[in-house]
Amino acid sequence: MSQPFEDLPTTPTSEELVDKAFSRAARAGRAKSGHDAPLSMLQTASNIASDNLENVVSDWPDFDDLDPFYEELADAVIASNTTDDDAPDIGGIDAVRQHLSEINWASRKTSEIRDEYQGRIATGDIDTARKLRKQAFARIADVVEEVEGDLAAVGAARDDLKTLPDIRPDEPTIVVAGYPNVGKSTFVNAVTNARNETASYPFTTTEIRVGHFDDGHIRYQIVDTPGLLDRAPEERNDVEAQAASAVEHLADAVLVLVDASEECGYPLDLQLALRDDIEARFDVPVLTVCNKADRSRDVEADLYMSVTEDENVQGVLDAAVEAVDYEPELPYDGQ
Template sequence: MSQPFEDLQTTPTAEELVDKAFSRAARAGRAKDGLDAQQSMLQTASNIASDNLENVVTGWPDFDDLDPFYRELADAVIASNTTGDDAPDIGGIDAVRQHLSEVGWASRKTADIRREYAERLANSDIDTATKIRKQAFARIADVVEEVEDDLAAVGAARDDLKTLPDIRPDVPTIVVAGYPNVGKSTFVNAVTNARNETASYPFTTTEIRVGHFDDGHIRYQIVDTPGLLDRAPEERNDVESQAASALEHLADGVLVLVDASGECGYPLDTQLALRDDLEARFDVPVLTVCNKADRSRDVEADLYMSVTEDENVDGVLDAAVEAVDHEPELPYDGS
């Protein structure tokens, strides 16, 4: 399953939608005469408004159908309102659902206006028909403008969610955690093609690094999480905490890298406290890996390696794969 929001189309503003509906209606009216022109203008304007509003709603995936990882991550992203100081207060996914519901109401209402005023236009003289059509236009504009803030909020949420990294919840995933400077990124780069596969989260100033490697006939995903799982939980803000929580749905195994030498700048007991928190939070195998083992092995760990010295890097990756213990789903042959 790919990033579920990458195909979301740009959300029009209320002003853009009204301008589009009425300019198209004017062109349609010029192509006909008399009552036919007024009827064509009404139908065109209402159809443009109603269809475009409906497309805003139907373009979004059902949040209830999303993988829990993306659902929780989306909730964190849109709640953070990262699009700028002038952006609307979007809220979480429940707020976006309400905004989409209001847009859906506006779509139905503009269709109702078309039916109501089409009946009034029938058999009217041209002067009366023109007045009726103008009244319908005013009501259509009022309805669209009534959901101006809803369209703005949906558009802002769309802009944020399109930038989410393409992480596949259906691929066995190893999350790499640990304090900064313990060698996480170096390890991920060493075992994957991650140099060409980085994607930025919109609510941090760092990057989440996503790489892949193959073991046998199985492709694995490995994720480095700077800004999320590289410091104590109490140091994360609410959005980062929720994003870290989303990773609990994604991970099939966790490698916690520690630096026993302390050269990373963090005391070993602080690093191990982070490891203990991750063990408590993730309901998957969590392996402690002492990196920079050529400098110090003064810690009880599941594995020891030195990425810079190419010592036991493959062994750590093999241990992670074994811990994940992924069984591929085989096609049912009916026998």
């Protein structure tokens, strides 16, 4: 399962939709004569407005079918948009549902206007037909403009969600946590067999790092989440706290790296307090790993390693794989 929002197309504005519908309608009308001209114009304008509005709705994934990780992360990202003075106040996922519902209403309404006016245009004299076509156009424009704010809100949500990092919740995942400078990114770089990917959460300039490695023909995902799991919970704002909560759905095991030498710049007691919070929040195995063990081992830990000295790095990775205890689903043979 890939990032569910990355292929969302650009959301048109109400003005763009009206201009597109009426300009296409004008071309369609020039190709016809008599009553066929206003009828063709009405049909074209209505179809373009209705279809484009419907596409805005249908292009979005069903929120009820989202993996809990992406559902909660998307809710946090959308909510964070309200902190930007220049962005529409779109709330969270429930607000986007409502905006999409209003856009869907507008799609149906433009079709109803077409159905209402078609018979009247076809049976009246040509002057009346042209007046009725103009009335229909005015009503279609009013309907599209009525959802101007809904389109803007959905467009803003789309722009933010497209930039979410591509994380695969269906892959066995190891989350690496711990205070800054304890060696998390160095560890991720060391154990992934390719240059790891980076992407930024839309609500922070901090990059998330994602790497992959294979073990026993199984592809594992290893994730470093700076800005979320590298500081005390009370230091996170509401959006960061919710995003950290989303990571709980993602992790199959957590490695908490600590630096007993304290060269990272954080006292050991703070590092262990962060570890304790992670243990309390995550309902998966949490392993305490003393990194920089060549400098200090003065902490009780599950594992000791030094990435820079290549000491027990593979052992830590093997322990993480064992903690995940992933068993791939086998095809059902019907027996």
